[in-house]
Each structure stands twice: as C-alpha cells, then as structure tokens.
Amino acid sequence: xxxxxxxxxxxxxxxxxxxxxxxxxxxxxxxxxxxxxxxxxxxxxxxxxxxxxxxxxxxxxxxxxxxxxxxxxxxxxxxxxxxxxxxxxxxxxxxxxxxxxxxxxxxxxxxxxxxxxxxxxxxxxxxxxxxxxxxxxxxxxxxxxxxxxxxxxxxxxxxxxxxxxxxxxxxxxxxxxxxxxxxxxxxxxxxxxxxxxxxxxxxxxxxxxxxxxxxxxxxxxxxxxxxxxxxxxxxxxxxxxxxxxxxxxxx
Numbered sequence: 001x002x003x004x005x006x007x008x009x010x011x012x013x014x015x016x017x018x019x020x021x022x023x024x025x026x027x028x029x030x031x032x033x034x035x036x037x038x039x040x041x042x043x044x045x046x047x048x049x050x051x052x053x054x055x056x057x058x059x060x061x062x063x064x065x066x067x068x069x070x071x072x073x074x075x076x077x078x079x080x081x082x083x084x085x086x087x088x089x090x091x092x093x094x095x096x097x098x099x100x101x102x103x104x105x106x107x108x109x110x111x112x113x114x115x116x117x118x119x120x121x122x123x124x125x126x127x128x129x130x131x132x133x134x135x136x137x138x139x140x141x142x143x144x145x146x147x148x149x150x151x152x153x154x155x156x157x158x159x160x161x162x163x164x165x166x167x168x169x170x171x172x173x174x175x176x177x178x179x180x181x182x183x184x185x186x187x188x189x190x191x192x193x194x195x196x197x198x199x200x201x202x203x204x205x206x207x208x209x210x211x212x213x214x215x216x217x218x219x220x221x222x223x224x225x226x227x228x229x230x231x232x233x234x235x236x237x238x239x240x241x242x243x244x245x246x247x248x249x250x251x
Contacts, residue, residue: 004064008033011103021160023108025058028147034060036104037148038071039155040112042137047116048130052077052137053152055145058104068098071111072124075143075152078133079115080124087123088114 012033015025025038036058042049056073068090073080080086090098090107119125141153148155 002062004060004062005033007065008060011105015105019159020105021156022112023105024155024159025104025108034062034064036060037145038104038108039152039159040108041156043112043116048133049077049079049115049137051134052140053143053156054140055143055148055152055155065100065103068095069104069107071107074145075140076136077115077140078126078128078136079119081126084124086111086125 008027012026021041023038023040025036027033027036029035037055038058039053039055042052042054044050052075054073054075054077056071056075058069058071060069061067070085071088072083072085074083076082088111090102090110119127142151144151
C-alpha cells in the first residue's frame with residue numbers, strides 16, 4: 001500500500017471517528033480513495049450563507065499529501081461557480097503554498113471561512129448580491145447530490161447527530177470537546193485572478209503571490225491544562241523543599 005493511500009485511509013477514519021457538525025467528507029467509493037465528496041455548513045450569521053449547506057467534490061492527486069487536492073462546488077452558492085475548480089491558496093492552483101501536514105478537514109474549514117470573502121476576480125469565484133446568496137442558501141438545504149443520493153440537510157443532520165452522540169459519550173466534535181471554530185483557522189486570502197495560469201498548465205508566466213495559509217488545528221483548550229499542571233507541579237516541589245528545610249533545621 002502506498003503512503004498516499006495510507007494517509008487517505010487515516011483521514012477517512014479520523015473524519016468518521018471524530019465528526020464535526022460543520023463539515024463532512026468521505027470517498028464516494030471504496031474502490032477509489034482519490035475521489036471524495038464534501039458537505040459544509042455556511043459560515044455563521046450575519047453571513048448571507050449562514051442558513052446554507054453546500055456540497056462539492058474533492059479530487060486528490062496520486063502523490064497526495066505532497067501535492068494539494070482540488071475542490072469544486074456542486075451546489076449553487078453565489079460565491080463559487082458550480083462544477084469549476086476553485087482557486088485558493090490551499091488548492092491545486094497554488095502548489096507552492098500547500099503544506100503536506102494539512103489535511104482534508106483543515107482545508108474544508110478554511111474554505112468555509114473563505115466563503116465570506118470577496119471574489120475579486122478569483123478563478124471560480126462569483127460576485128453577486130447578498131439577496132441572491134441568501135436565496136441560494138435557503139434552496140441549498142434541499143439540494144440533492146445525484147451520486148450520494150441524499151440531500152445536503154440530510155447529510156449534515158446525520159453528521160451533527162453523530163457529533164452530539166460522541167460528545168455525550170465523553171468524546172467531542174473534531175476530537176477537541178467542541179467543533180473547531182472558524183476563527184481557529186488563521187485567515188488565508190485567495191489571490192487567484194481570472195487571468196492567472198491554472199496549476200499544471202505548463203505556463204512559465206509568474207503568478208501573483210498568495211497569502212500564506214497557516215491553519216491552527218490544535219485547540220487552545222488542549223494546551224492550557226498542561227500549563228496549569230506544570231505550575232501546580234512547580235508549586236508542590238517548592239512547598240516540599242521548604243518543609244524539608246524546616247524539618248532539618250529543627251533537628
């Protein structure tokens with residue numbers, strides 16, 4: 001088994017074992033781990049996408065995670081063109097900014113946060129009114145994928161229920177006791193303009209630089225307890241040393 005397949009199997013298992021109420025992704029077939037579908041909830045209010053649920057496709061290269069995946073939306077959103085590869089600093093359009101340590105979950109959380117940004121001529125991006133985007137958001141909940149055979153709302157509801165059950169059982173959404181918040185992913189700014197060459201096009205023309213995408217997947221809550229324990233440990237050691245000196249002085 002190749003390193004790429006092992007990595008994809010591991011990510012699929014983690015997404016299943018540690019569900020999120022905001023994002024869901026899985027291979028569309030057990031026989032092809034390089035073709036996935038994803039479902040994400042829109043960013044929280046007051047975003048025009050707040051009530052929306054969006055479905056899309058992820059195509060991963062055979063050399064993943066050394067090379068980035070590509071993403072395309074299948075549900076109309078008013079933010080991204082339907083069935084066209086979108087250009088972000090985490091996608092196949094910008095291999096120079098991709099980091100193998102990033103994964104599918106992190107990329108989807110980033111896309112969710114990117115939705116509220118302006119397209120600004122971005123490849124695969126759309127600039128429409130908020131009214132149109134809100135209308136798409138309302139309609140998106142009942143949108144049904146022909147491949148998956150389930151509506152967007154059905155997919156995310158089942159995933160959210162699984163997340164809630166995990167939390168009650170002592171686990172937690174996204175493995176941290178709560179779903180990863182959008183602000184835990186450091187904002188990246190897509191900078192792919194319409195005339196920029198697509199990845200793999202063979203063009204030697206220089207591309208505009210993109211902002212570095214630096215995701216933070218570790219929860220602050222997982223760090224703070226270790227700091228508290230270290231402080232308590234130091235205090236206990238100091239008290240022990242003081243008591244020891246008092247005992248010796250009395251002798």
